[in-house]
Amino acid sequence: MSLVAATGLRKDYRQGGDVVAALRDVALAVEEGEFLCVTGPSGSGKSTLLSLLAGLDRPTRGSVTFRGEALETASSGRLAELRRTGMGFVFQDFRLVRHLTARANVRLPLLFAGDGEDRADELLERVGLAARAGHRPHELSRGEMQRVAVARALVHDPAVVFADEPTASLDRANREAVWRLLSELHTERGLTLVVAAHDAEQVPGAARTVRLADGRMVEPLRRGTDG
Numbered sequence: 001m002s003l004v005a006a007t008g009l010r011k012d013y014r015q016g017g018d019v020v021a022a023l024r025d026v027a028l029a030v031e032e033g034e035f036l037c038v039t040g041p042s043g044s045g046k047s048t049l050l051s052l053l054a055g056l057d058r059p060t061r062g063s064v065t066f067r068g069e070a071l072e073t074a075s076s077g078r079l080a081e082l083r084r085t086g087m088g089f090v091f092q093d094f095r096l097v098r099h100l101t102a103r104a105n106v107r108l109p110l111l112f113a114g115d116g117e118d119r120a121d122e123l124l125e126r127v128g129l130a131a132r133a134g135h136r137p138h139e140l141s142r143g144e145m146q147r148v149a150v151a152r153a154l155v156h157d158p159a160v161v162f163a164d165e166p167t168a169s170l171d172r173a174n175r176e177a178v179w180r181l182l183s184e185l186h187t188e189r190g191l192t193l194v195v196a197a198h199d200a201e202q203v204p205g206a207a208r209t210v211r212l213a214d215g216r217m218v219e220p221l222r223r224g225t226d227g
């Protein structure tokens, strides 16, 4: 069974009298332990696809399953439970809580997960922010906020992390630190990764790339062993 699977996925956004078809007839299966890159130009539907796969939004048509369980018919409580036990999400716009420190933002998923090891400080250190743990978002640079968002997505040891252009605001050294962290968790803990980026070159280590254009999946690309 695939960890996450989508079939016939469509998402329309209504804008006044207009309808924007952000995704059309997308099918995708993500296997446990995979490292998948979702590419495509700006506006092609990457963020829309990630939010549907994570059950953050509901499709206009089609289905998404997580470990075989349909998300579009799940209650909001069940969706929240699946997310807090199995999924991490790095939002393109970070979505940190303004009045909480970096450390408290990273710990947020643990509030709902109950037990579990508190790895917040360890993760902040891994993304180079040990000295910023007590800072609130407005006291952080964009790149620092992005790294807090990455640490938050990992703190509850999820099965899968959906990361939406997670290194877009980072300089080279910090990009490398983030990829090193994600790759290690992928290799050592079998963390499944679904990462959106404009180009596959921005996602070192991804074994498979799918491409979106104007809401449709085009040419599935393979890298690595298949050349």
Ligand SMILES: Nc1ncnc2c1ncn2[C@@H]1O[C@H](COP(=O)(O)OP(=O)(O)OP(=O)(O)O)[C@@H](O)[C@H]1O
Pocket: 013, 014, 015, 020, 021, 022, 040, 041, 042, 043, 044, 045, 046, 047, 048, 049, 092
């Ligand atoms: N809430 C919304 N209401 C109306 N249209 C939307 C909404 N969200 C996204 N869209 C439209 O849906 C399409 C896909 O948007 P999406 O954010 O998924 O693209 P993207 O590939 O993530 O782009 P980027 O690389 O710029 O982040 C775009 O044309 C966008 O304008």
Ligand SMILES: [Mg+2]
Pocket: 046, 047, 048, 092, 164
């Ligand atoms: Mg996007």
